[in-house]
Amino acid sequence: MLVPMVIDGFEAAEDAAPADEVGDLIRSIAAGDRDAFARLYDGLAPRVFGLILRVLVDRAQSEEVLQEVFLEIWQSAGRFAPKRGQGRTWILTIAHRRAIDRVRSVRASDDRDRAAGLRELATTQPGVAERVEAKVESERVTAALERLPEAQREALGLAYYGGYSQSEIAALVGAPLGTVKTRMRDGLTRLRKEMGVEA
Known part of the structure; x- marks a missing residue:
């Protein structure tokens, strides 16, 4: 999967605007707007990917988690509550939690393998x-x-x-x-x- 590493003005525009543009896009996604989802992905995928990669370090796993994050956004956009925070924070929180879950999953798998190896000694x-x-x-x-x-x-x-x-x-x-x-x-x-x- 090819992940763009440059945000082409989206983030700057969001920071400059007083309204929560990302939150508006999430609300549109909740209504099934595919164009809004594409705009959100194009604008935030590089930043979300960077956050995930920082936690996981492994690029291939980070790409998988990025896809999981955007799938979750598509499926749960209706649960976004603007009164509890901005859209970008909501998305970055989802991304961080998904990355931590992956770290825990990998660690648990390693622990199981290690325990099995110890038993075989x-x-x-x-x-x-x-x-x-x-x-x-x-x-x-x-x-x-x-x-x-x-x-x-x-x-x-x-x-x-x-x-x-x-x-x-x-x-x-x-x-x-x-x-x-x-x-x-x-x-x-x-x-x-x-x-x-x-x-």
């Missing part, structure tokens, strides 16, 4: 105990993260798995910077408690 080799211990610790962290409230889990995931700054996270989730900082601080505090680690 007839004898214990040097370093196996350390790897098993690291895997168990990783599972503890993942389980502890799952017990956090969604907002805190999302903020920490964007920061530590996605590599985003607090300002970027605020823009992605459509929340004030102070709220994001609080979510991260509270999330880390609760994560330490869940893990039994003293502050």
Whole structure:
């Protein structure tokens, strides 16, 4: 699949206009407007692809996830709520969540393969105990993260798995910077408690 890497004026026009042009396109898509969908794809696909590639690193998987994102936009455009944020933020949030889901899926597959490989080992080799211990610790962290409230889990995931700054996270989730900082601080505090680690 060929993904254009230059946004030809669409984003600049959106930033300059006071109205949410992307939101207008999403509402048109909800009504079944294929031309609006094509305009949205042409305008935002490069930016969405860049976000996904930043999370996944793998270009082929990023292209697959890009297609999944735009399919989800086509199918769920009617659920877009303009009062909760701008259209571009809604789309970037979908893209980021899809990318994180893919990371988790790949990681789970790797973990299953690793566990199967460990079972097949007839004898214990040097370093196996350390790897098993690291895997168990990783599972503890993942389980502890799952017990956090969604907002805190999302903020920490964007920061530590996605590599985003607090300002970027605020823009992605459509929340004030102070709220994001609080979510991260509270999330880390609760994560330490869940893990039994003293502050």
